[in-house]
Amino acid sequence: MRDRRTQRIEVFGRVQGVGFRPYVHRTATELRLDGWVRNVNGHVELTVSGDPDALHELITRLRENAPPLAAVRSVDVTDVTDVTDVTDANGHSGDKVPVHAGFTVVSSQADPSATPREVPPDAAICDACLDELFDPADRRHRYPFINCTDCGPRATIVEDLPYDRERTTMRRFPLCPACAAEYADPTDRRFHAEPLACPVCGPRLAWDDLAREDALSAAVRTIAGGGIVAVKGLGGYQLVCDATDAAAVAALRQRKRRPAKPFAVMVRDLATARRLAHVNRTEEAVLASSQRPVVLLCARRCEGPLARQVHPGTGRVGLFLPTTGLHHLLLRALDRPLIVTSGNLADEPIATDDAEARRALDAVADGYLTHDRPIRARYDDSVVHTVHGEVLVLRRARGYAPAPLMLPASAILPLVGAGAQLKHTFALAEHGRVHLGAHTGDLADAATYDTFETCYATLTHLTGIAPRVAAHDLHPGYLSTQWARAGPFERRIPVQHHHAHVAAVAAEHGLTEPFVGVAYDGLGLGDDGTLWGGEVLVADLTGYRRVGRFARAPLPGGEAAVRHPTRMALGYLHGLEPLGLPGPAPALARPFTDRLDARETRMVRTLVERRVNCPQASSAGRLFDAVASLLGLADTVSYEGQAAVALESAAGDLRAGPLPWRLVRADGLWVYDPATTLTALLEGLMEGTPVSRLAAAFHTTLAEVTAALVERAVAEGAPPTVCLGGGCFQNRRLLTDVHRLLRAQELRVLTGRAVPVNDGGISYGQAAVASALLAGEE
Known part of the structure; x- marks a missing residue:
């Protein structure tokens, strides 16, 4: 018989709340290994003794055959000569668990210095529990809170880590004898299932x-x-x-x-x-x-x-x-x-x-x-939605959050990305990992702001991350920016909104070298004081330069233009940035203006002509709004993106050639001038072209415009990798067409998958930029 070896094994990743300790117990027992396993904050620790080949097999299985809800990131192995005293599974302090006495699960240990810790997301009911739910012979027949090690609540019940029952809201429900027996039985599916419950002892x-x-x-x-x-x-x-x-x-x-x-x-x-x-x-x-x-x-x-x-x-x-x-x-x-x-x-x-x-x-x-x-x-x-076989997350919440994501650059200080104003999330980053908080909603009032602060306090406590740096948006009116500026941070790093969008895409894909970033969204404050939203950047995680944009148009009444796409359409008709060609003739626009309130139309035109309360925006999202209104699809909206959704829906799967478009050179940038596009759109309406065909043609136009903007950037020396970010790329048709045209140029094209391309991903992008800047300073 070969000599026994004793090893300490630490497994990092999503390994708590996913049935990992029971899996280790079963595997070690099968391999006739001795020792113990326990949770330590956010990871799992084993001390194992036995045949060296069996130890090697155990480590291989831990890396390659983890339970379905687990995600093993790394396994660290150290040879040891003895085993320290531990607390046994029944909580008896100081008991010896010798490595030659079989394998056991022992009580978890908290190490306050170990950060960050990982919080397991909730998991939907598994098939085995579902079968029991509707089995009249099962003792959990029709019990609504049925669960096991493979399913059930996690993040929504955790009060502290390591993840054990006494540190969850289930501590209020003492186990009945039958559940206690399952909990302690290594062969049972509910062995150490922390949310374990039944009709006798569980929630009602x-x-x-x-x-x-x-x-x-x-x-x-x-x-x-x-x-x-x-x-x-x-x-x-x-x-x-x-x-x-x-x-x-x-x-x-x-x-x-x-x-x-x-x-x-x-x-x-x-x-x-x-x-x-x-x-x-x-x-x-x-x-x-x-x-x-x-x-x-x-x-x-x-x-x-x-x-x-x-x-x-x-x-x-x-x-x-x-x-x-x-x-x-x-x-x-x-x-x-x-x-x-x-x-x-x-x-x-x-x-x-x-x-x-x-x-x-x-x-x-x-x-x-x-x-x-x-x-x-x-x-x-x-x-979520799917595009060409890829699952793209649009709102990262239950089931996904707060499982950590990786960052290409590891910051030297713990930090928080404060997020944007709409679709708000925050991000906690340390040691190359970032925990993206769940979707909060729009930071529009005291209630959502309070929710943000509560979620932040909860996740910092659970992960153990105490941010010393805050990365935030440039916009001083965002509540998230104000929070970051007022908070007890040693340093604050402003990150431009659209740089954060494309940096989020780059960071998710592990990109550290320069890239072309295409950021299309509603609005974000640019570094020149205007509102951006249709931008082409040459960037890396530490900086950017703007190489292309959409033409500017006024937002008559400011925020009112976002709620009323008719105002946005009037802004384009009467105040589009002059780039060499006139906009649509008044006669072409008359069918549109005739259906509007004449008094409001005059008022909006006056605002535009006098440049009163009409901030300028180079926004792809606002152009979508204007076109949707011109086509009669959305004059007033009740939620962000409604007009663009209506325009995409009108286009359907119809294929149509592009409307006329042109790029011009202005202030050292390539600029898309939509004047000819809008003229052709209104001419099509006048001639009776179906709205669906015009909607499809507009999508084709923007895809060709984007491909041309990127082509010019690459021809002038930009890298051949393109990151597509911003809420407009939630539009499956636009994303698909742009991706196809860029791939035809033999460019590498990336977009957000696990991280939303909309403002829900801004905090991750902020964290990526701040981490890279700090790492560069180091």
Whole structure:
């Protein structure tokens, strides 16, 4: 027999809350190894003794065959000669666990100096638990909070790390003998499943004075009768109603103050999803994944029972599968698609506390299906779509956050990216890793600002990251900028908005060398004091220079022009930056202006001509708004991006050649002048060209313009790698066409996948830029 060897093994990555210690126990036992395993803050530590070949096999399996929810980043191995005293699995301090006495799971150890620590995201119910949920012979039959080591709440219940039951909100629910036996049995699927629960000892449903099945039945009756129910979900309350009931959907829109933004629809299974939308293999896989995001899909023209107002103005519908046992029970009882949307009023944070929910949702909900497990952290549903087989995250929240992402440059100081104003997130970075906080919403008022501060306090506590540097946007009016400037930081690093957009894409792909960045979005403050949004940059993570842009146009009334695309259209008609050719003739614009209020039209024109309250913007997003209004698709909007969504939907899959366009040289930059494009657009309307064809032609035009801007930059010495960022690249058609044309130039083309290309990725980009600058100083 070969000599025994003893090794200390540390496994880093997403290895807590994912069944990793039970997996280690099973594997080590199978290999006849002795020792112990425990959680240490955000990683797992083993001391193992046995045959050297068996030790080698264990390390190989840890690296290559981890549990499905785990993500092993690195495995460190050190030879040791003995084993220190540890606390055993029953919490008896000072007991010896000798390496020759089999393998055991021992109590976790907190090391305050070890940072950053990783917080496991929530995971949707697994197939094994789902089978038990509907098995009349199982003791968890119809138990809404069923879970195991492969599924269930994590980030939403963690109070502290290392991740053990006593440091979660489940500590309020002592295990019954049957659950305790499962928890302690290495052969059981629930061995060390920290959210473990059953009907005897776990959380319970409630509806007023009703409990359990009676509470569930009350909720089902209310929804079936056309009512709206506030359901306590994993990361906050959700508002649920019948997606096939037009009156219920209309009531939800009116009460929630959400007149047009599409609602997400939860469906029972993939078969139902296929009946409502076209679903490819990639979309099927992400729908059924443990993250269970909302997936934006192409709705079928005859989409069956869904009420028309579920997703107005767009041909795409957001579908997702049940996340928890409770969702499955509701869908099984009602047997119809359900709207499941965030439990809040428009622009307010999602409610998590029971009393808070009743205050915020009293005017919305007809009843409350709640339970007695506290929600520790607020997480809304994640949103994704797919493009050419790639899953692109549009909102990174439940299921994905706050799992860390990597940064190409490791900062010498811990830092925070404070984020933007819209679709707000923040990012905590240390040692080359960044924890992107969950989607907060728009920082529009005190409530969302308070939510941001609460989430920041929670995640800094859990990760152990104490930022000494704050990276922030240039815009002084952003609440995130004001927070960074007022905070107790040693240093503040301003990062231009569009540099952050393209840096986020570059950093996600590990890019450190220079690249061409194309940043198309609504608005962001430029370094020249104007508003940017249609920019071509030559950049790396530490800096940039602007080489191309869209022509400037005024925003009549400032913020009012964002809410009223008609004003944006008038701005382009009467105040477009003069670049050598005139804009559309008044006669061409008359059918558009004649349908507007004459008094407001005169007022807007006066503002433009006198340059009063008309900030200038070189924005691709605002050009989308103007074109949507000129085509009669959106005159007033109730949510950011609504006009662009309508324009993309109008174009559909129709292929059309480009409208006329031109690039000119101005102030050392290549500038897209849309004057000829807008003239041709209005001429097409005058001649009776279908709006759908003009919408498609406009998309083709912008794709060709983008390819030409990049081509000129590369011809003048820019690198052959292009990063596409900014909210306009949520537009699948624009992204696809631009990608195709740039690839035809033999360029490498990158865009955001795990990090949203919209403002939800700004904080990650800020962290990437600040980390690179600090690393360069070192």
